[in-house]
Amino acid sequence: MSYSYISHLDCPKCGETYSDQEVQQLCECGSPLLVRYRLDEVKSQFKKEHLLTRENSLWRYHEVLPVRDDKNRMSLGEGMTPLVKMNALGEKMDLSHLYMKDEGIIPTGSFKTRGASVGISKAKELGVERLAMPTNGNAGAAWALYAARAGMKATIVMPLDAPNITRKEVAISGADLHLVNGLISDAGKIVGKVVKDQGIYDASTLKEPYRIEGKKTMGYEMLEQLNWKIPDVILYPTGGGVGLIGIYKALLELRELGWISAEKFPRLVAVQAEGCAPIVKAWEEGKSESAFWENSKTSAFGINVPKAIGDFLVLEGLYKTEGCAVAVSEAEISRAQKEVAESEGNFICPEGAATFATAEMLRRQDWIKAEEKVVCLNTGQGVKYPESVDMEDVSVLEPGEEIF
């Protein structure tokens, strides 16, 4: 029994293969690399019943994760986030099986933690001592904190407008933080230069092959929590798109393992904001890649990504599952965020709120049927975006005053 059944890396564009036992970034052809496992061996040696007694974190699936030696695992107990049934909201939306996978309930408070835990663990296994990355905030926070745990030095570059709290997370980790008066694409160029000049590890989205492995565990967990019964629709807020790519990869692997039915996949829905919708545009035009979205803007900062390096993989996931891509307005995002809190008691992030707004719209259009099983991904906590809540004037009482 191996701890990991990793086999190698390969390129989804040109087919070139690479070893996971030395540092890899992009394929020579410029495409992201994907991790492959000896799934036939996993299938014969690891049964889903074994999960019953496994630890309560994403590492319960270590056979299909890339870390070869348990001792390199950097874990703060991340994963197995709640899958919450949303009865009150479902009733309002005429959906009898509405669920939320709540990625706010995880160390560092967003789904980015999954990628950081697995990515940093593998980097440690490979002897990496320094890394750099651009970020819209949450990923930088997660990678900086897990890098601290692993004793690595992290250089993080984020837009000036990224959520203020994520700066604090990076700062307290002891990482090297830089702000840029621009977008994540500008931060990416700065990182590209420092990586090239100083020869440090590039932890940018999909430029290192392992964060996607962490994120795919959202798919494994969701299916385990649904007792391996496939939902009809999964809605995902899509910036870089790694979460969606990861969930699609999980579905493919689970089918190969025989843990889920081979007949039907959930329809994957990429949710974007009207102010930054390159995937939606590409999907509407039936294209296999997206074009750079000029002057992008949305309060859902995590999905403010004008051009994703893995766009072709996201679009493949949508086409292959008969999914779709939808853009929602800022007003719809804000209204959905409030509605989820008032109806269900969850303070979710704007990105997560966008998926509920989309589910409601798709139900109205009958693209989703009333009795279908629908999972919305909330990618992080609302408290990391305090500015997303408009406070009306709150009265200030003096001691001894009364409420009427």
Place this chain on the structure above:
Amino acid sequence: MSYSYISHLDCPKCGETYSDQEVQQLCECGSPLLVRYRLDEVKSQFKKEHLLTRENSLWRYHEVLPVRDDKNRMSLGEGMTPLVKMNALGEKMDLSHLYMKDEGIIPTGSFKTRGASVGISKAKELGVERLAMPTNGNAGAAWALYAARAGMKATIVMPLDAPNITRKEVAISGADLHLVNGLISDAGKIVGKVVKDQGIYDASTLKEPYRIEGKKTMGYEMLEQLNWKIPDVILYPTGGGVGLIGIYKALLELRELGWISAEKFPRLVAVQAEGCAPIVKAWEEGKSESAFWENSKTSAFGINVPKAIGDFLVLEGLYKTEGCAVAVSEAEISRAQKEVAESEGNFICPEGAATFATAEMLRRQDWIKAEEKVVCLNTGQGVKYPESVDMEDVSVLEPGEEIF
């Protein structure tokens, strides 16, 4: 098999008993009430092995929780928070078995959620439609959000200085929020008046008997995660003290159930801030109750409680377990918070940081031995206290600039 084996409520001061099937607040003698169970029946019918296949939340212990009917359970997946081994920090502190129970990894981001989930569920079972409570922030946020889930109306009163983010949580839940230019004790008086005048449910700390039942699950979980082996020392940041009272109650129940050894209890340590240390003062003087602490002040807002209604129960827990009470300075809290982030990758709250500062001090004094098993309770996430991180000047780059 019952869902709950609750028997009744009783008063730890005068011994009076009450029914849990109607609304109860304090005992007629003014003391908080405690919940009692038919533990002999639990012992014969429920084995700890049954937990293996239980759901991953505090409701896995429903036999020893007060909610009689599963349908009243208001759950967002709270509980089974990580118990993280702290190797790097332990080495610095000369502690070979240092753990953190991380209560940040829970809906609403603090341990207060446990009390809210169980308290609101029982209130719903009893038909409560309106409640009011004073709060230092986190409890109000948790109760407001769970009240929204239960369809109840909540009135929340918090000090003007309470963490700003917790206001946002209360606001988005749709609850009725009031600020007071004073301390939680001032907020408490305002709540007392509105409760009396309008006949609504008083959800103030220990004035409703059920939040302690939610909080005791920290003790159950910790022991389960340690494979039912008792740690030597548990350090708890102590404001109202309900967490410590709850953990002590859990230990007593677990001993009665025969799930832990009857011979030895962990030494319980109440951690306070130098600017608000009524329990420390009472313990140093060997008293059984504390006195009101004038002009209290600390950045660890959750433990800014000048006089706790359950102080006598906290002190009993310290005396009975041969524990102690310690006050730490603001500088020590701040340093410990940074050290935990840099060494271990956890961004914890100031209250949690106080327990690490205390553990270090007690180790230096050899009150804790190097090989003892020590659990520090981090009661919430650091991100809810962004002002606790001092940011040095961070350089702002223009697009195209370089990092050197």
